Amino acid sequence: MNHTINFTVNGERYNISVPSHHTLLQVLREQLVLTGTKNGCEAGECGACAVLMNGEPVNSCMVLAPEADGAEIITIEGLMHDGQLDPLQDAFLAAGATQCGFCTPGILVNARALLDRNPDPTETEIREALVGNLCRCTGYIRIIEAIKMAARAGREVAQ
Amino acid sequence: MSERINESANQQIGESANTQYAVRNTQYAVRNTQHAARSTQHAKPSIIGTSPQRIEGREKITGAAQYVDDLQFGQNLLHAKIKRSPLAHAKILKIDVSKAKALPGVRVVITGADYPGYTGLYLKDRTLFAMDRVRYVGDAVAAVAADSEEIAEQALDLIEVVYEELPPVFDPEFGASPEAPLLHPNLGDYECVPYILPQRGTNISNLFKVRKGDMEKGWAEADLILEHRYQVPHIQHVPLETHVCVAQQDVRGKITMWSASQSPFAQRNLVAKALGISHSQIRVITPHVGGGFGSKAGLSIEGTAVALAMQAKGRPVKLRMTREEEFYTTFVRQGLIAYIKMGMTKDGRITAVQNKFYWDGGASTEYGVNITRAAGYSGTGPYYVPNIHVDSLCVYTNHPISGPMRGFGMAEIHWAIEQHLDRMAHGLGLDPVQVRLKNCLKDGQETLTGMIMHPTGLSQCLEKAAAAIGWGKPAEPPSAPHKVRGKGIATMWKAPAMPPNPGSSAIVRLNEDATLNVSIGGVDLGQGALTAMAQIAAEGLGVRVEDVRVNTVDTDYSPYEWQTVASRLTWSMGNAVLQAAEAAKMQVLKTVAEAWSEDINDLDIIDGQVVSYKTEESMPLKDLVIYGAQRPDGTWIGGPVIGQGRFMPDYVTPLDPETGQGPRAVVHFTTGCQAVEVEVDTETGQVQVLKIVSAFDVGHAINPELVRSQMEGGAVQGMSTALLEGIIFDGKGVPRNANFTDYRIATAVDAPLETENIIVEVPQDDGPFGARGIGEHPMVPTGPAIANAVYHAAGVRIDTMPLTSEKVWAALHTA
Numbered sequence: 001m002n003h004t005i006n007f008t009v010n011g012e013r014y015n016i017s018v019p020s021h022h023t024l025l026q027v028l029r030e031q032l033v034l035t036g037t038k039n040g041c042e043a044g045e046c047g048a049c050a051v052l053m054n055g056e057p058v059n060s061c062m063v064l065a066p067e068a069d070g071a072e073i074i075t076i077e078g079l080m081h082d083g084q085l086d087p088l089q090d091a092f093l094a095a096g097a098t099q100c101g102f103c104t105p106g107i108l109v110n111a112r113a114l115l116d117r118n119p120d121p122t123e124t125e126i127r128e129a130l131v132g133n134l135c136r137c138t139g140y141i142r143i144i145e146a147i148k149m150a151a152r153a154g155r156e157v158a159q
Numbered sequence: 160m161s162e163r164i165n166e167s168a169n170q171q172i173g174e175s176a177n178t179q180y181a182v183r184n185t186q187y188a189v190r191n192t193q194h195a196a197r198s199t200q201h202a203k204p205s206i207i208g209t210s211p212q213r214i215e216g217r218e219k220i221t222g223a224a225q226y227v228d229d230l231q232f233g234q235n236l237l238h239a240k241i242k243r244s245p246l247a248h249a250k251i252l253k254i255d256v257s258k259a260k261a262l263p264g265v266r267v268v269i270t271g272a273d274y275p276g277y278t279g280l281y282l283k284d285r286t287l288f289a290m291d292r293v294r295y296v297g298d299a300v301a302a303v304a305a306d307s308e309e310i311a312e313q314a315l316d317l318i319e320v321v322y323e324e325l326p327p328v329f330d331p332e333f334g335a336s337p338e339a340p341l342l343h344p345n346l347g348d349y350e351c352v353p354y355i356l357p358q359r360g361t362n363i364s365n366l367f368k369v370r371k372g373d374m375e376k377g378w379a380e381a382d383l384i385l386e387h388r389y390q391v392p393h394i395q396h397v398p399l400e401t402h403v404c405v406a407q408q409d410v411r412g413k414i415t416m417w418s419a420s421q422s423p424f425a426q427r428n429l430v431a432k433a434l435g436i437s438h439s440q441i442r443v444i445t446p447h448v449g450g451g452f453g454s455k456a457g458l459s460i461e462g463t464a465v466a467l468a469m470q471a472k473g474r475p476v477k478l479r480m481t482r483e484e485e486f487y488t489t490f491v492r493q494g495l496i497a498y499i500k501m502g503m504t505k506d507g508r509i510t511a512v513q514n515k516f517y518w519d520g521g522a523s524t525e526y527g528v529n530i531t532r533a534a535g536y537s538g539t540g541p542y543y544v545p546n547i548h549v550d551s552l553c554v555y556t557n558h559p560i561s562g563p564m565r566g567f568g569m570a571e572i573h574w575a576i577e578q579h580l581d582r583m584a585h586g587l588g589l590d591p592v593q594v595r596l597k598n599c600l601k602d603g604q605e606t607l608t609g610m611i612m613h614p615t616g617l618s619q620c621l622e623k624a625a626a627a628i629g630w631g632k633p634a635e636p637p638s639a640p641h642k643v644r645g646k647g648i649a650t651m652w653k654a655p656a657m658p659p660n661p662g663s664s665a666i667v668r669l670n671e672d673a674t675l676n677v678s679i680g681g682v683d684l685g686q687g688a689l690t691a692m693a694q695i696a697a698e699g700l701g702v703r704v705e706d707v708r709v710n711t712v713d714t715d716y717s718p719y720e721w722q723t724v725a726s727r728l729t730w731s732m733g734n735a736v737l738q739a740a741e742a743a744k745m746q747v748l749k750t751v752a753e754a755w756s757e758d759i760n761d762l763d764i765i766d767g768q769v770v771s772y773k774t775e776e777s778m779p780l781k782d783l784v785i786y787g788a789q790r791p792d793g794t795w796i797g798g799p800v801i802g803q804g805r806f807m808p809d810y811v812t813p814l815d816p817e818t819g820q821g822p823r824a825v826v827h828f829t830t831g832c833q834a835v836e837v838e839v840d841t842e843t844g845q846v847q848v849l850k851i852v853s854a855f856d857v858g859h860a861i862n863p864e865l866v867r868s869q870m871e872g873g874a875v876q877g878m879s880t881a882l883l884e885g886i887i888f889d890g891k892g893v894p895r896n897a898n899f900t901d902y903r904i905a906t907a908v909d910a911p912l913e914t915e916n917i918i919v920e921v922p923q924d925d926g927p928f929g930a931r932g933i934g935e936h937p938m939v940p941t942g943p944a945i946a947n948a949v950y951h952a953a954g955v956r957i958d959t960m961p962l963t964s965e966k967v968w969a970a971l972h973t974a
Contacts, residue, residue: 035229036222038449040399041482045899048399076222089220093212096868100685101219102399102449108220130907134899136397136450137685139875140910142868 005069009034010078024063025049028075036076036105040134047133050106051075057113059132076105079112087157088112088150095146099137107133111147119154121147203765206698207928210864213690214709215447215683224447227403227419232475236405237266239467239478240311241460242301242318243488244293247329247557247892248342249322251292256301258317264310267470268318270301274466278433279525280425280457282351282364284343285560287433287462292325294342294522295559296893297488304467304476327892331517331554332496334362342522342555352658355528356816362555364520365528367535369549369607369819377511377546381502383586389575390959391495392885393519396564397904398684400449401485404461406468407475414465415442421455421682422722423712429458430465445712451684452876453563456724457526459489486897490562491886493527494519497575503583507594511546512539516572520553521561528553530561533656534568536814536824539607540576541617541652542598547607549819557892563724566935569653570877570942574960577649577943581950591947592625595650595832608814608824616856616921617830621650623917624854628834641842644849645952649940650832653726654825655932659811661721663728665735667696667743667802673767673781674706677736680720681728682712686934687865688728692736694861695927699740700802701764702780718803726829726932729861731806733927738804747784750797754788808925827923829931831855833874833940835911837948844968846949848878848909853937854917859929866933867916873937874914879905881942882962 001020018027028034040048044062051060052074079086088111098104114129126147218224256268271288279285289298301318305311328334339362347359357364405417420426423443431438464478495518502511516534520527535551584594600612634644666678677696683689693707751769752759761773770777787797814821834852853870860866883903887895896902922929950956955970
């Protein structure tokens with residue numbers, strides 16, 4: 001069975017037919033070919049497929065495609081603005097917060113949501129926000145550092 | 160008289176070998192000195208030792224970096240699934256695939272009958288599919304390629320397999336005994352490399368022995384002798400990207416594989432040999448790889464994708480592991496049971512070591528046999544020991560296929576050795592750091608295999624790490640009254656574990672604008688190899704690092720590289736890249752020397768400009784790297800600049816099979832240590848790691864920030880395996896925790912509150928700019944350092960990894 005869904009992805013409107021049992025992750029990767037969102041476990045356990053759905057981070061492997069009807073989705077491909085990197089992306093480069101890069105899109109998207117709701121998180125708040133994103137390369141320390149850097153940069157811009 | 164002559168002749172041979180070694184060292188030294196002199200003389204800024212951002216970073220932080228599963232193959236793509244054994248050990252009586260083949264949308268179904276050939280990296284004990292018997296839960300018995308994943312799944316259910324159960328072996332100690340059923344009755348007939356010694360008629364697929372000195376004398380000299388048993392479970396690498404391979408055969412029979420691999424060339428070689436076809440008929444393309452840690456070395460699932468593609472009438476076939484399959488059907492790390500017996504004098508000198516390592520190799524040890532060899536020739540840890548008896552046994556069991564994982568063999572044996580050394584120190588009332596400083600290998604001492612230890616910064620690493628953790632000073636008060644704090648330290652060594660002659664090669668090509676394309680066959684799994692190679696090439700040629708591109712691997716266009724394993728790329732491939740860049744530079748300078756009628760020694764390339772130190776003339780590199788330079792008479796000389804380089808160690812010697820002795824067991828050892836501070840909750844047994852200090856001798860850091868990133872990431876991976884990880888099997892060999900909920904890895908909340916990463920630099924004689932590898936080493940000492948800290952904090956020892964809260968709590972309440 002198929003469903004027709006209307007939704008917005010990275011500011012672009014889509015009206016597409018999706019198999020009802022497919023996940024948002026499948027729709028993004030296979031139908032829209034937005035492959036920046038990664039498939040790490042298909043069980044909602046690793047966070048590699050995290051996207052923003054109406055501003056909230058979700059594991060897109062746990063969202064059925066029809067549930068995305070009417071939603072506003074932001075993926076890693078939508079994090080840049082006017083060709084400029086998000087401050088988080090700059091900070092990840094500067095802090096060396098990416099190694100193999102496979103968990104990076106999910107972590108960046110989740111970190112964006114964190115800073116949107118809490119522009120000045122404590123280290124504990126950052127660690128807790130990342131608990132659903134597994135990374136096997138970096139040991140997290142540089143990721144935490146990068147999020148702190150981006151938060152500082154964001155506050156400086158705001159001032 | 161004649162005996163004396165012989166003796167002196169032998170001595171001369173020995174001396175001449177030593178002299179050659181010395182000459183070679185001197186040559187390298189001269190080259191390094193010249194380089195240094197040139198740099199100093201002209202104050203040329205060096206890119207080596209600086210930390211430019213990783214060159215593929217922008218792709219990775221924007222989602223643009225493509226991994227195999229991101230590549231698009233269109234509607235024609237077939238999806239593959241593997242039918243797996245539910246039993247650990249059983250005879251296959253019948254396989255019926257007729258119903259699966261009849262399902263609409265199913266295009267290919269294959270079984271072992273279609274591809275009966277044996278394969279393997281060191282020991283050919285592995286077939287694509289189980290033939291007469293299955294040997295672990297998850298063993299492949301058939302595979303399907305269909306129009307969709309759903310159809311392929313349905314087809315698996317339609318394959319009927321009839322088994323007859325056989326008695327399983329789950330314990331390597333039992334497996335090595337004469338009572339155990341034989342899991343590979345043909346072991347003695349399998350093809351293998353000469354330095355692996357399978358024991359015919361047993362389950363022991365490799366036996367590595369070290370016999371050195373006089374054990375009786377060693378025990379007699381000791382004031383304390385302790386013996387203890389330690390254990391390490393199977394764990395999994397957990398790369399965030401699971402294994403995936405797409406294979407396609409074209410009309411001329413040529414096979415292309417898009418493979419998430421650490422080993423594109425080794426895969427090409429193994430597939431070509433298994434299929435009996437030409438290497439030129441196989442092409443392996445490896446884009447970005449989402450972590451490997453050893454699991455993507457060699458060949459695991461990729462042969463199945465190729466076999467399916469060969470019957471898919473030209474359609475591409477994708478085989479991607481689910482997370483559950485990744486947990487136990489690609490590779491797991493070998494399990495270990497270690498018996499350590501050590502003698503020590505009351506002033507802390509090790510007099511003798513007798514170790515026996517039983518490795519749980521799983522259902523196939525095609526790669527694992529070399530892990531047990533490496534553990535054997537490293538079996539004392541990084542210490543000078545005069546009297547040694549080591550047996551390292553690789554044993555077949557009905558567990559998952561156990562293969563290489565980051566620092567293979569070393570994290571496991573150091574878990575035992577480094578805890579045992581702490582026990583010895585405490586038993587004699589000595590300081591664990593001082594005992595290590597006293598015994599750790601110094602330049603010129605003999606290792607356990609009789610190799611002379613090269614210059615090493617191990618003592619420095621120990622001193623610096625101990626200072627950074629505040630060794631000997633009281634810890635800060637704990638965060639709650641029911642918590643206790645303690646510090647622990649552990650050292651390590653590890654050599655690249657590989658054949659004696661793994662090769663590297665590199666090609667450097669210049670573009671019209673004097674940007675540089677560096678072609679290599681090694682893979683960046685996240686460790687930063689592309690960036691390090693860009694720096695080495697930039698330095699070797701004299702251009703900015705921003706002007707260097709380094710490719711991902713395509714075996715049709717990339718030069719040969721053995722495998723991305725063993726922490727060998729910076730050292731081995733780095734040498735090839737440096738040579739290629741220097742060759743390109745020489746081409747340029749020769750051209751200019753002739754065109755300008757100058758001495759080549761007066762010319763140099765700095766920041767993309769050819770300069771003459773004599774005339775102070777200069778010319779942008781871009782004006783001549785393609786079109787050449789013009790002579791005074793108006794004619795042209797030169798042409799497109801292309802440099803090539805290669806490297807292969809040519810000095811590793813065989814070892815005596817009975818004693819493990821030989822002049823040069825390995826190329827070199829990277830050494831180092833970690834010191835940790837922990838807090839133990841005495842009410843729950845939970846261990847929190849507060850701080851990890853890492854100090855490693857990397858020879859010379861090409862990119863210090865990337866080196867520190869390896870130290871930090873490795874330490875947290877080591878911590879994760881030490882505290883949380885282990886595959887749990889039920890009584891029938893079924894893995895019970897093949898998911899991230901039940902097999903926890905460290906999250907951001909578990910990561911240490913603080914890390915400190917100290918680079919020690921005692922140059923490697925044949926490393927590029929003195930560099931040696933660091934990728935694997937940082938996870939080796941973490942486990943025992945934490946275990947030693949837990950002992951220091953709470954007075955309990957946990958001999959079996961992992962150090963779970965339950966174990967610590969139980970130990971606290973029985974102590």
